[in-house]
Amino acid sequence: MARSLAVVVFIFTSLHSIGHGETWWLLGLQSQLVETWSRVGIIGPSIHSQCNELQGLSHDQVRFCQMFQDHMLPISNGARSGINECQHQFSQRRWNCSTANDKSVFARVMAIASREAAFTYAISAAGVMNAISRSCREGELDKCGCSKAVRPVNLDKDWLWGGCGDNVDYGYLFGKQFVDAKEEKNAAKGAKQKARREMNLHNNEAGRKVVQSMAGVACKCHGVSGSCSMKTCWLQLANFRDVGERLKEKYDGATEMRHSRRGKLHVANEKYNEPTNYDLVYLEQSPDYCVRDDRTGSLGTQGRFCNKTSQGTDGCTIMCCGRGYNTYKQEVVERCHCKFHWCCYVKCKKCRKTIDINVCK
Ligand SMILES: *[C@@H]1O[C@H](CO)[C@@H](O)[C@H](O)[C@H]1NC(C)=O
Numbered sequence: 001m002a003r004s005l006a007v008v009v010f011i012f013t014s015l016h017s018i019g020h021g022e023t024w025w026l027l028g029l030q031s032q033l034v035e036t037w038s039r040v041g042i043i044g045p046s047i048h049s050q051c052n053e054l055q056g057l058s059h060d061q062v063r064f065c066q067m068f069q070d071h072m073l074p075i076s077n078g079a080r081s082g083i084n085e086c087q088h089q090f091s092q093r094r095w096n097c098s099t100a101n102d103k104s105v106f107a108r109v110m111a112i113a114s115r116e117a118a119f120t121y122a123i124s125a126a127g128v129m130n131a132i133s134r135s136c137r138e139g140e141l142d143k144c145g146c147s148k149a150v151r152p153v154n155l156d157k158d159w160l161w162g163g164c165g166d167n168v169d170y171g172y173l174f175g176k177q178f179v180d181a182k183e184e185k186n187a188a189k190g191a192k193q194k195a196r197r198e199m200n201l202h203n204n205e206a207g208r209k210v211v212q213s214m215a216g217v218a219c220k221c222h223g224v225s226g227s228c229s230m231k232t233c234w235l236q237l238a239n240f241r242d243v244g245e246r247l248k249e250k251y252d253g254a255t256e257m258r259h260s261r262r263g264k265l266h267v268a269n270e271k272y273n274e275p276t277n278y279d280l281v282y283l284e285q286s287p288d289y290c291v292r293d294d295r296t297g298s299l300g301t302q303g304r305f306c307n308k309t310s311q312g313t314d315g316c317t318i319m320c321c322g323r324g325y326n327t328y329k330q331e332v333v334e335r336c337h338c339k340f341h342w343c344c345y346v347k348c349k350k351c352r353k354t355i356d357i358n359v360c361k
């Protein structure tokens with residue numbers, strides 16, 4: 001056990017070296033870490049020193065860690081699912097949320113108050129809320145259980161309300177307290193830092209609001225021989241994939257903001273509406289992510305796959321930034337000429353096929 005703990009400490013210590021942008025959800029980027037957490041558990045008196053070793057956490061987050069030890073695993077898993085979803089949603093874009101090689105690169109991207117930062121904050125706040133809400137329902141946490149949400153007024157009166165639901169209220173409140181505690185008020189000095197803090201808080205909230213608004217009623221039938229004469233219903237979180245899709249739309253429609261001398265945000269272009277709590281906001285233009293740039297954390301798109309026929313962001317024109325692409329032939333083996341045999345199996349042949357692979361110059 002002692003050795004496993006040492007591993008945890010080592011991983012956190014190495015996370016510490018990433019400087020600006022170092023933040024709690026980087027914990028979610030390391031799957032070994034998540035596993036170590038669940039295997040070792042962090043219990044007993046060592047919790048205080050353990051929580052202090054978590055270098056990505058703010059002072060207040062360390063206190064949360066000490067008080068709510070059992071919440072740390074869902075937080076870590078929630079952050080991980082946020083990052084996974086980010087990578088899924090952006091897999092066809094120049095900036096693809098990749099973090100595999102160099103976490104400091106990711107931190108540098110987050111240092112810019114861009115749309116990408118806005119999305120990343122929102123999806124990770126959403127991931128934590130989601131994971132905590134579900135953990136309550138699963139009975140994994142001391143402080144919460146099934147949802148106590150009141151019966152929706154429009155629910156058919158014959159249906160029972162009160163199945164064990166996802167505790168969206170608790171997930172929202174705890175997620176808000178924990179995640180937003182990273183944005184310490186006193187740490188933000190000067191208008192620019194204050195504005196960035198406002199931006200982060202707004203986008204965290206947008207992530208949670210989207211999770212909250214997408215939770216809905218789920219029901220199960222009872223009754224004699226599948227007649228569904230009775231239904232029991234409860235509150236259930238939406239698929240996290242759908243939350244990702246919604247936040248991706250919010251990313252595309254994000255509002256550019258400016259800040260006052262006191263760091264308050266307002267819409268950059270007065271023709272546009274004030275963003276709602278569900279919208280994402282950003283302060284700085286994104287780099288184009290076309291070429292490698294260590295200052296902005298852009299990895300560039302050289303070597304990325306592109307699609308010759310697509311007009312979208314995965315198309316070679318956009319993905320390769322006009323530099324062109326190389327085409328390679330690749331042989332793939334597919335199942336083909338499949339036949340259904342009575343009864344009951346399918347038999348296929350293997351066919352070889354040559355396809356073109358396009359790679360940005
Ligand atoms: C994401 O982009 C990086 C840098 O361009 C690239 O190395 C990586 O393979 C990409 N990941 C995916 C899943 O396309």
Ligand SMILES: *[C@@H]1O[C@H](CO)[C@@H](O)[C@H](O)[C@H]1NC(C)=O
Pocket residue numbers: 307308309310311
């Ligand atoms: C390439 O883009 C076209 C048009 O959007 C699409 O129909 C096709 O499935 C894409 N091919 C691949 C390999 O993704």
